[in-house]
Amino acid sequence: MAVRSVVLATLGAGAALLGYAAGVERRRPVLRRxxxxVLPAGERALRVLHISDLHLTPGQTWKRRWLTKLAELEPDLVVDTGDTIAHPGAVAAFADAAAPLLNRPGVFVLGSNDRYAPRFKNPLRYLLPDDGRRVHGPMLPWRELVDVLTSAGWVDLDNARMTLDLAGRRVECVGVDDPHIWCDQYDRVAGPPDPTATITLGVTHSPEPRVLQRMVADGVRLVFAGHTHGGQLRVPFYGALVTNCGLDRHRARGLSRFDGAWLHVSAGLGTSPLAPVRFACPPEATLLTLVAED
Ligand SMILES: [Fe+2]
Structure with a gap:
């Protein structure tokens, strides 16, 4: 009888946790500050809004409303590190919800999930070492997404670099297409920093160390990345179990040092539609205030 009670209690607690992770936490976004x-001495602050991994589907009203409100922060620059859509009908929903934000200066890269719809795979594969195999679903309208973003003036940093004029100063950005599916071609953008720029920023969807190392060696001072979802299911007092890439799990989300530079990994605003759960890892966007090193 006692054993039966323990089993029932354990099953009940598990069901309650799953219900919370699927029905509550994944719909409660937080804004991190x-x-x-990282800026040279004497420079005034630069405010950068980092969004990532929206995995937007047309029905996600809470996410679209929250995205619209983010424009009220009036950032100097918006960085979108990819996996923005997760449904063929999501581009129009994104364009509508992000319209106020698209009025701000912005840069972006694509993630693998912008190109391919999710397809079911064994969840245990996430806990095993990466064997290099990728399972893709049908193609998504990623070219339409790129059109929406670039028509608004946002810069496509997929294997590209560009120096932007932001509020009277020059900021260089260097990016790669998604390293998770080996679309990164860093050699195309390699080179020293633009000497006219106040700072050089790096942008990648997946924070693969091979990309981070090359960016930092070329003088990038701060790299923005997404992809990890912060682990998506985190164990309290332990953190992420996996990062789904070559980065160590202690840097699955937030700000950290990498080879003497800074790395900011966003836990993102969404989940795969096939694994709609988050625990101890709420959806997030981050407002980073870059200030002078002194
Ligand atoms: Fe993602």
């Missing part, structure tokens, strides 16, 4: 001492 981070200060990064």
């Amino acid at each position: 981070v200060t990064v001492p």
Whole structure:
């Protein structure tokens, strides 16, 4: 009888946790605020809004409303590190919800999930070492997404670099297409920083160390990445179990140092439609205030 009670209690607790992760936490986004001492001495602050991994589907009203409100922060620059859509009908929904944000200066890269719809795979594969195999669903309208973003003036940083004029100063951005599916071609953008720029920022969907190392070696001072979902299911007092890439799990989300530069990994705003759960890892966007090192 006692054993039966324990089993029933365990099953009940598991069901309650799953219900919370699927029905509550994944719909409660938080705005994180981070200060990064990364600009040259004497420079005034630069405010950067980092969004990532929306995995937007047309029905996600809460996410679209929250995205619209983010424009009220009036950032100097918006960085979108990819996996923005997760449904063939999501581009129009994104364009509508992001319209106020698209009025701000912005840069973006694509993630693998912008190109391919999710397809069911064994969840245990996430807990095993990466064997290099990728399972893709049908193609998504990623070209339409790129059109929406670039028509608004946002810069496509997929294997590209560009120096932007932001509020009277020059900021260089260097990016790669998604390393998770080996679309990164860093050699096309390699080179020293633009000497006219105040800072050089790096942008990638997946924070693969091979890309981070090359960016930092070329003088990038701060890299923005997504992809990890912060682990999506985190164990309290332990953190992420996996990052789904070559980065160590302690850097699955938030700000950290990488080879003397800074790395900011966003836990993102969404989940795969096939695994709609989050625990101890709410959806997030981050407002980073870059300030002078002194
Ligand atoms: Fe993602």
